[in-house]
Amino acid sequence: MDLFLQQVLNGLTLGSIYGLVALGLTLVYGILHVPNFAHGALYMVGAYVAYFTMVDLGLNYWLAMIAAGAVVAILSVLCERLVFHPLRHAPPIHDKIAAIGILLFLEAVVQMYWGADFRRMPTPYTEILHFGGLTIPAQRLLIIAGAFGLMGALHLYLKKTMTGATIIAMAQNREGAFLVGIDANRVAMMTFAIAGMLAAVGATLFAPINLVYPAMGHLLIMKAFVIIILGGMGSIPGAIVGGLIIGFAEALGGFYISNEYKDVIAFALLVVILSVKPTGLFTKGVR
Amino acid sequence: MKLKKTFVRLATASALVMGMGAANAAEVNIGFTGPLSGGAALYGENTLEGLRMAAEEINAAGGVKVGGESYEINIVSLDDKYSPSQAAVNGKRLVQQYKTPAVFTPHSGGTFALQAFNQRDGFIVMSYTSIPSVTEKGNKLTVKIPPSFTDYIEPFSKMAMETSGKKVAVANATHDYAKYWTKAFVPKWEAMGGEVVADNPMDYNKSADFYTGVSKVLAAKPDVLFIGGASEPTGLVVRQARELGFKGSFILMDQAKIDEVAKVAGGLQAVEGSVGVTPLGSSEIEGARKFVEKYQQNHKNVATSETAYNYFAMHMLAQAMQEAGSVDDPAKIRAAMPAALKKIPAEYNPYDVNGISENGALETDVQLAQVIDGKVVLRRLSDVLSQ
Numbered sequence: 028m029d030l031f032l033q034q035v036l037n038g039l040t041l042g043s044i045y046g047l048v049a050l051g052l053t054l055v056y057g058i059l060h061v062p063n064f065a066h067g068a069l070y071m072v073g074a075y076v077a078y079f080t081m082v083d084l085g086l087n088y089w090l091a092m093i094a095a096g097a098v099v100a101i102l103s104v105l106c107e108r109l110v111f112h113p114l115r116h117a118p119p120i121h122d123k124i125a126a127i128g129i130l131l132f133l134e135a136v137v138q139m140y141w142g143a144d145f146r147r148m149p150t151p152y153t154e155i156l157h158f159g160g161l162t163i164p165a166q167r168l169l170i171i172a173g174a175f176g177l178m179g180a181l182h183l184y185l186k187k188t189m190t191g192a193t194i195i196a197m198a199q200n201r202e203g204a205f206l207v208g209i210d211a212n213r214v215a216m217m218t219f220a221i222a223g224m225l226a227a228v229g230a231t232l233f234a235p236i237n238l239v240y241p242a243m244g245h246l247l248i249m250k251a252f253v254i255i256i257l258g259g260m261g262s263i264p265g266a267i268v269g270g271l272i273i274g275f276a277e278a279l280g281g282f283y284i285s286n287e288y289k290d291v292i293a294f295a296l297l298v299v300i301l302s303v304k305p306t307g308l309f310t311k312g313v314r
Numbered sequence: 315m316k317l318k319k320t321f322v323r324l325a326t327a328s329a330l331v332m333g334m335g336a337a338n339a340a341e342v343n344i345g346f347t348g349p350l351s352g353g354a355a356l357y358g359e360n361t362l363e364g365l366r367m368a369a370e371e372i373n374a375a376g377g378v379k380v381g382g383e384s385y386e387i388n389i390v391s392l393d394d395k396y397s398p399s400q401a402a403v404n405g406k407r408l409v410q411q412y413k414t415p416a417v418f419t420p421h422s423g424g425t426f427a428l429q430a431f432n433q434r435d436g437f438i439v440m441s442y443t444s445i446p447s448v449t450e451k452g453n454k455l456t457v458k459i460p461p462s463f464t465d466y467i468e469p470f471s472k473m474a475m476e477t478s479g480k481k482v483a484v485a486n487a488t489h490d491y492a493k494y495w496t497k498a499f500v501p502k503w504e505a506m507g508g509e510v511v512a513d514n515p516m517d518y519n520k521s522a523d524f525y526t527g528v529s530k531v532l533a534a535k536p537d538v539l540f541i542g543g544a545s546e547p548t549g550l551v552v553r554q555a556r557e558l559g560f561k562g563s564f565i566l567m568d569q570a571k572i573d574e575v576a577k578v579a580g581g582l583q584a585v586e587g588s589v590g591v592t593p594l595g596s597s598e599i600e601g602a603r604k605f606v607e608k609y610q611q612n613h614k615n616v617a618t619s620e621t622a623y624n625y626f627a628m629h630m631l632a633q634a635m636q637e638a639g640s641v642d643d644p645a646k647i648r649a650a651m652p653a654a655l656k657k658i659p660a661e662y663n664p665y666d667v668n669g670i671s672e673n674g675a676l677e678t679d680v681q682l683a684q685v686i687d688g689k690v691v692l693r694r695l696s697d698v699l700s701q
Binding site for chain 2: 040143
């Protein structure tokens with residue numbers, strides 16, 4: 028029983044991080060229909076900013092998280108302004124190529140300045156809690172609480188504020204949104220900022236139990252794409268549920284079936300779900 | 315018509331490039347193909363750095379002296395992203411465009427790919443991999459730089475059994491090299507009276523987290539964990555195993571280095587009892603100390619064994635060129651290597667390499683390391699086995 032609960036906990040940890048990264052991806056996709064391949068690179072930059080704020084500037088973990096969120100939000104908006112906005116009338120393939128370009132650019136810049144070394148991000152929460160036979164490091168609890176907290180905050184923001192409502196309106200119907208006078212530029216910038224912020228906070232939460240290096244985003248972005256396809260492109264609940272499904276599939280499948288085949292299990296699940304519901308679990312659009 | 319013009323231009327351009335490559339006569343190009351981007355970029359950069367350091371020293375000392383002329387060493391490095399097919403493409407390009415008499419590669423896949431044509435195209439494969447089959451296939455122009463990993467299995471097993479017990483769980487990585495290790499390790503461990511209680515390899519490079527895999531092997535209550543892949547993810551595995559309450563010791567596959575693992579795992583006490591290859595920084599060999607000193611003058615990070623081994627191999631290659639009296643005849647250079655090994659100064663030899671086998675494997679009495687009471691304790695391989 029303890030072993031089972033331990034795996035549930037692992038699934039929850041992984042699932043909440045996957046969900047958080049997938050959320051940013053799905054938001055951008057819902058508004059602009061751009062598959063932002065650079066999202067993993069933004070996640071990586073977030074981890075580096077947090078790392079250097081903590082190690083070089085000596086600020087505490089939470090300030091580092093805020094700094095990472097702010098810097099990556101600005102970077103994300105810059106990407107929108109300088110790259111995706113000028114390409115808005117171009118064929119969709121141009122956006123995709125541009126996104127891959129940003130990904131390569133960011134990775135190369137980080138590697139050039141800080142090298143390819145693996146770094147360990149320190150965390151103030153190093154306690155290890157024991158409940159019966161269950162082992163829970165404090166940082167893992169923080170990841171779960173932080174991720175779900177952020178998801179809740181995002182939900183409130185989209186439902187209860189005017190700017191949030193404009194984002195939903197854009198995702199539901201572009202022309203309709205223009206007709207009632209919503210400023211498309213503002214909404215696009217907003218969405219990119221939120222997506223970048225989510226990626227950076229996710230990175231700051233996850234990095235202390237993992238490593239910081241230039242290629243760290245690859246791992247998550249692959250999973251995040253699977254998740255948003257699984258959950259329905261552009262769907263917010265889809266990203267969260269999809270994240271949890273993949274997280275649990277990896278943890279439980281890896282433990283009870285085979286660790287070598289845990290990715291196979293996750294992808295088999297994707298195939299099964301898509302053959303039953305080809306549009307993904309949740310219908311398209313932010314609701 | 316237009317197409318023809320383009321072709322003419324292309325031909326002229328490439329002729330020009332090739333011409334430039336060959337024009338500088340007092341220079342010898344040495345090739346490198348390895349991962350310089352992606353997840354293994356750090357490893358590739360480290361091996362390449364060893365070559366660069368040696369080349370700089372050789373050039374500063376007047377270059378390679380052959381037949382009254384001195385040649386500057388010029389390292390030409392190409393990125394293969396760890397892919398054997400890309401390594402083969404790079405190898406062709408290095409020989410044809412840069413006329414390299416030797417190509418260094420830090421992975422077994424690249425080595426096998428280059429061995430497909432190195433004797434025909436005429437270049438030495440300087441292979442930084444510890445898979446014994448690299449030199450067992452009769453390729454006459456291959457040099458295997460580090461010791462074979464199979465040399466470690468018996469002493470590692472012996473040391474771990476004495477320290478912790480006879481029940482081992484396999485939780486190493488899933489790449490080819492790790493599989494070779496497991497295949498050689500499991501029968502040996504069992505032949506020595508041990509028991510394998512769990513076998514659960516994990517993808518060290520593509521896993522976001524090891525909790526699942528580690529808790530699975532720990533459920534079988536092992537005394538010893540056999541782990542290893544790149545040092546840093548291995549450190550994560552150690553840390554998570556300790557968090558989940560594992561009290562035994564670890565056998566570290568030679569790819570992982572104790573000091574680097576400890577850095578990620580949370581200090582040497584986290585790897586208490588573990589056995590592995592000697593971290594360069596703790597070595598007492600004169601060449602190793604000199605090398606670490608030199609390395610630290612220009613680098614902020616810690617010197618690694620892949621840098622040191624490649625540094626040595628470059629020096630040895632240059633020495634062999636002088637002995638052979640040729641910079642472009644690979645067979646002659648290879649034949650001069652035993653003589654070169656006798657002449658190479660100790661300060662260029664961080665691992666006390668003292669010979670080369672007929673099929674091209676460099677030989678040394680390896681030092682092994684074990685963490686005892688939070689300190690790295692070194693032992694010679696021959697001592698461990700003779701006890």
